Amino acid sequence: MTRSGTDQFDVSVVIPAYNSAPWLPTTLEALAVALRRTSWRAEVLVVDDGSTDATVAEMRSLAASYEYDLRVVTQPNQGVFMAVWTGLQEARAEWVLILNSRLLLHTGAVAHLEAADALSAQHPWNGHVVTDPDTPLVGRFWEVPTGVFWRTYLSDPRPMLITPRNFDAVPKGTGCLLVRRQLMIEAYEHSWPAADARFTSDDTKLLRHVAAAVPIRLDPGFSATYRPRTTVRKFLQHAGNRGTLFVDSYAGTSPLRDVVLIALVGLPPVALAVAVGAAASRAWRLLAAVGAAAGAAVAAPAVIALASRTPRRAVLSYLVYVVPFGAVFWRGLARGLVVHRASFGRRRSRADS
Known part of the structure; x- marks a missing residue:
């Protein structure tokens, strides 16, 4: 038996959001531009994790005019782990694109996936994410730790497979990830928190389980720009x-x-x-x-x-x-x-x- 609506969409985009009103409109605009260059039918799920700003109101207002099916799901504040889990439960497509609310997909990112016939592949796809070079000074901090630990890949970005053998030596994350919904659900169930979900890894721990099941393709053609925190307090x-x-x-x-x-x-x-x-x-x-x-x-x-x-x-x-x-x-x-x-x-x- 198939889930209701699974044949209606090629991909479900899941965006966890917390006080993301300043970022989400442009994130969704860039997503629409990238999807427009493909034939993919997409639904977009913004999961609001108990925001205290205008995130929900702004997204519901935008939904009426957005060119793709846009739904807003709300939950009490429980952290990114549970926000994505909620999105996975609500998603109606076999494949989900998990997208950080601060990310700007590059124009050809999704077209690159379609050209590679990503939805017929067995392996997930991890995006190549760069930091916005125009961000304030504090936003550039993480480029040094990542540049140290992942310097081999970052010095020469190229398509490769993330496996248990090289897992810690290459960049990866759930902020720009195309993955089969069921595989991600299995990773979640395996990593389910014993205590407060806000203290549970929302990327590395999950992806370690995914990579053990099937290699993850890291591909510079599937790319995006990340806009980091711009104040010292938030950093x-x-x-x-x-x-x-x-x-x-x-x-x-x-x-x-x-x-x-x-x-x-x-x-x-x-x-x-x-x-x-x-x-x-x-x-x-x-x-x-x-x-x-x-x-x-x-x-x-x-x-x-x-x-x-x-x-x-x-x-x-x-x-x-x-x-x-x-x-x-x-x-x-x-x-x-x-x-x-x-x-x-x-x-x-x-x-x-």
């Missing part, structure tokens, strides 16, 4: 949340990763205590050694990013904001160790390794 709030989700993404996936996560939380306060003790006892050489080690740890990503030709403005953003970022990201990691403590040391299935 830091997001950084704290990502710290907690980072723990959920990696805890329990291997003994080594468990040790690294615990070390990331434990080493900074230990180093601070040693530094304070050295200063109090006038052990200047020890204090200098601790300071040099901390400075090297902070500077190393910037040096690697520069060598990898990361834009200088992004490196400047990293250097300006790395200290406050480190403090709130550490706090998020510490919260993650508490919230996701049951995951540590837990034997995972092969799909999670």
Whole structure:
């Protein structure tokens, strides 16, 4: 038996939204432009996650004139994980395009998928996402961490398959992802939160399960521009949340990763205590050694990013904001160790390794 309406649409676009009124109109405009260059029949589901701004009113007003079937689904604030889950339940097509509310699909992105006959493929498609170069300085920060960890791909973007073997070495995310609805539902059920869903990984953990089932195609032809947070307050709030989700993404996936996560939380306060003790006892050489080690740890990503030709403005953003970022990201990691403590040391299935 087929689900009602599954033959009506080729793709269901699911957009989780929270206080997204400033971004969604242009996100939907870019989506329409990209879809217009294809023969795909599409429905668009905006899942409002308890916004306190005009997101719902604006989307309902836009729905009347939008050229594609646009529905607005509301829920109490539960985080991105549950917002996408709600969209998956409401979607009527076999394939879903999960789209971040801050993303601008490039004009030929969906046409590239159609030309590749993506809806007949077995594998999902992960978009190639670039940061808006015109964003304020704080918005360029993440280009350094990503430039360090994913430098091999980012130095030469090319079509490739994401598998369990190379999973941690390449960029991926659910902000621009074309995937079979049922496969994503299976990933959700496998990753279902034991506690507050707002602290559950909404990308890496899910995609690790997907990639174990079927390789994910990362393709620069399927591309978009991301508009990051533009104020320091929102950037830091997001950084704290990502710290907690980072723990959920990696805890329990291997003994080594468990040790690294615990070390990331434990080493900074230990180093601070040693530094304070050295200063109090006038052990200047020890204090200098601790300071040099901390400075090297902070500077190393910037040096690697520069060598990898990361834009200088992004490196400047990293250097300006790395200290406050480190403090709130550490706090998020510490919260993650508490919230996701049951995951540590837990034997995972092969799909999670």
